[in-house]
Amino acid sequence: DADVTQTPRNRITKTGKRIMLECSQTKGHDRMYWYRQDPGLGLQLIYYSFDVKDINKGEISDGYSVSRQAQAKFSLSLESAIPNQTALYFCATSDLLGTGVLYFGPGTRLTVL
Amino acid sequence: AQRVTQPEKLLSVFKGAPVELKCNYSYSGSPELFWYVQYSRQRLQLLLRHISRESIKGFTADLNKGETSFHLKKPFAQEEDSAMYYCALEGEAGGTSYGKLTFGQGTILTVHP
Numbered sequence: 425d426a427d428v429t430q431t432p433r434n435r436i437t438k439t440g441k442r443i444m445l446e447c448s449q450t451k452g453h454d455r456m457y458w459y460r461q462d463p464g465l466g467l468q469l470i471y472y473s474f475d476v477k478d479i480n481k482g483e484i485s486d487g488y489s490v491s492r493q494a495q496a497k498f499s500l501s502l503e504s505a506i507p508n509q510t511a512l513y514f515c516a517t518s519d520l521l522g523t524g525v526l527y528f529g530p531g532t533r534l535t536v537l
Numbered sequence: 538a539q540r541v542t543q544p545e546k547l548l549s550v551f552k553g554a555p556v557e558l559k560c561n562y563s564y565s566g567s568p569e570l571f572w573y574v575q576y577s578r579q580r581l582q583l584l585l586r587h588i589s590r591e592s593i594k595g596f597t598a599d600l601n602k603g604e605t606s607f608h609l610k611k612p613f614a615q616e617e618d619s620a621m622y623y624c625a626l627e628g629e630a631g632g633t634s635y636g637k638l639t640f641g642q643g644t645i646l647t648v649h650p
Contacts, residue, residue: 455636464546466623467581467640474636482637514581524569524627524638528581 427451430515430529437505438537445500445532447515455518456498457526458482458490460511467514473498505536539564539634541626543641550614551649558609558644560598560624566632570600570607573623573640581623584609594618614648621645 428449437443447456458470459482469482471490479490487509491499502509512533516526540563550556562568572584585593587600587607598609607624624641628634 457637459640464642466541466543466642469637469639472637518636523636524571524586524625525583526573526581526638530580 428515428517428527428529430513430532432532433530434533436535436537439506441505441536443502443505443534445502445513445515445534447498447500447529449496449515449517449527449529451517451519451527452495453517453519453527454495456492457516457518458488458498458500459514459516460484461514461531462511470500470513502534502536505534507536510534510536539568539626539628539639541624541639541641543622543624543644545644546642547645547647549647549649552616553613556611556614556618556646556648558622558624558646560607560609560641562605562607562624562626564605564626564628566629567602568629569627570598571625571627571638572596572598572607572609573625575621575623576617577620584622614646616648616650619646619648 431446454475457472459467468484473479473492489501512531514531515529542561570587574584575581596611623643625638
């Protein structure tokens, strides 16, 4: 679904670097999420936001921060990247009325050396 | 805390054979359950939700509250069913997990010709 976009799609960085992953959506949804996917662990929720003024920690928020700049934009930052943050990161959105129905972005593959 | 378990990391069947992807959950209440699917080079997307009680692409899933299971079934698998499948749970309205999904570890289904 091209309505949810993520940049960059691939990124290689070094330990200790600060990095930002960006997510934009044109679906007009209020809810936005950041998940990380690791083999064998499935998808784990990092942060989520139900509207511009509402930010909540997920299961694995340590080492991450987020910014909801507008309804359409939700950025994930790694303040000081470490190798075990190497993963595939997904942004998702949800309509307030579509409970449980998430629309995912294409993912960002992050490698921390 | 709520939990979703998919005991099979990999599942292989032959075309035309029945397939069942297992999902068990732990949640002290009435959750909503979902199956998401990720085909090769496509985005993660909703396959079906138990509340809809519908069959999508020949797949069905029945919520068994006694066994806390939500297994995904298809009587005759097709090669195009090969994908990663995730079971997911959302807590009930008013609860702390409402509005966000907890995912299982995922099962990679391969359907051989």
